[in-house]
Amino acid sequence: MPIDLYYTPGSPPCRFVMMVGAATNVEFNCIEINLRAKEQYKPEFLEMNPQHLVPTINDHGFVLWESRAISRYIVNKYDHNSKLYPQDPQTRALIDQRLDFDLGTLCPSFSQFFYPSLFSGIEPNKTQIKKLADALSVLNRLLHGLEFAVPGESLTLADLCLATTISNIDAAGIDLRRYPNIESWFALIKVSAPKYREVNEQGLRDFKNLVKEVLKPKKAALIKTVISKVVFAEGSGKKAKLLKKNSKI
CATH class of the missing domain: 1.20.1050.10 (Glutathione S-transferase Yfyf (Class Pi); Chain A, domain 2)
Known part of the structure; x- marks a missing residue:
């Protein structure tokens, strides 16, 4: 099942996570957060992410934010032997x-x-x-x-x-x-x-x-x-x- 990805399209960190998904064949259910409309401050989003940041993922109950942490998590869990992040x-x-x-x-x-x-x-x-x-x-x-x-x-x-x-x-x-x-x-x-x-x-x-x-x-x-x-x-x-x-x- 796809991972929920809360994102803003113009954001480089969000696009980084999306490119990692494309490179590892991990599917996302993309949920756009309009930062200019302050949707990141909605109570339901703050409950999930008190730092109110995008990108944020919810991998079936496991919530994580910060794009670089997300990218390493995706590779480590879903593409363990990937050349994107070698074991050496x-x-x-x-x-x-x-x-x-x-x-x-x-x-x-x-x-x-x-x-x-x-x-x-x-x-x-x-x-x-x-x-x-x-x-x-x-x-x-x-x-x-x-x-x-x-x-x-x-x-x-x-x-x-x-x-x-x-x-x-x-x-x-x-x-x-x-x-x-x-x-x-x-x-x-x-x-x-x-x-x-x-x-x-x-x-x-x-x-x-x-x-x-x-x-x-x-x-x-x-x-x-x-x-x-x-x-x-x-x-x-x-x-x-x-x-x-x-x-x-």
């Missing part, structure tokens, strides 16, 4: 490191850079801009010489998790061409992850629709200005830019 301790440690890098560095750096501008019209400060650029630079270096996010491995949980965050960064209009290792890796994940277009790109359309719905002309101009900021000095000391794409958000 060192390989798992590297996958966990990449997952933690997304949780603690990449995803929050993008959120702090982009969403205040989107929802409140607040331009990010230099520290927030530099944090996002630094996070992308670190990921670019981590991927040097690799096809996938973990050396010597095929597609893993690390790739699926990082790809959902990078896809939102890309969809926001931040040019990945300055990060060639990210760009080539991301292109590979798009064709390697099972049902990528069906699962992740549908959520990206929802994210883009949200951006269009929220943006007013003044905010749209601000977003374009924010994305085109000079943001950091690379190791050589030369300045780099996060360039906006030719295509609109």
Whole structure:
């Protein structure tokens, strides 16, 4: 029987869990939670998840939230020998490191850079801009010489998790061409992850629709200005830019 998945389509963590389900042939009964309508604060949801977070799963009475915990649980229970999360301790440690890098560095750096501008019209400060650029630079270096996010491995949980965050960064209009290792890796994940277009790109359309719905002309101009900021000095000391794409958000 399918696992109940409480989710929001535009959310990278929710799409990560959905891509793990696609890769392990685990079916979900998807129950959308409208965060803007504050459905996460309904008593029945708070009783299940007092942190009122998505994604949340209810696997026939077993409730779990936090996307990375959910993904490991799904693999450990339903696809124990999966290459997504191999048994080798060192390989798992590297996958966990990449997952933690997304949780603690990449995803929050993008959120702090982009969403205040989107929802409140607040331009990010230099520290927030530099944090996002630094996070992308670190990921670019981590991927040097690799096809996938973990050396010597095929597609893993690390790739699926990082790809959902990078896809939102890309969809926001931040040019990945300055990060060639990210760009080539991301292109590979798009064709390697099972049902990528069906699962992740549908959520990206929802994210883009949200951006269009929220943006007013003044905010749209601000977003374009924010994305085109000079943001950091690379190791050589030369300045780099996060360039906006030719295509609109």
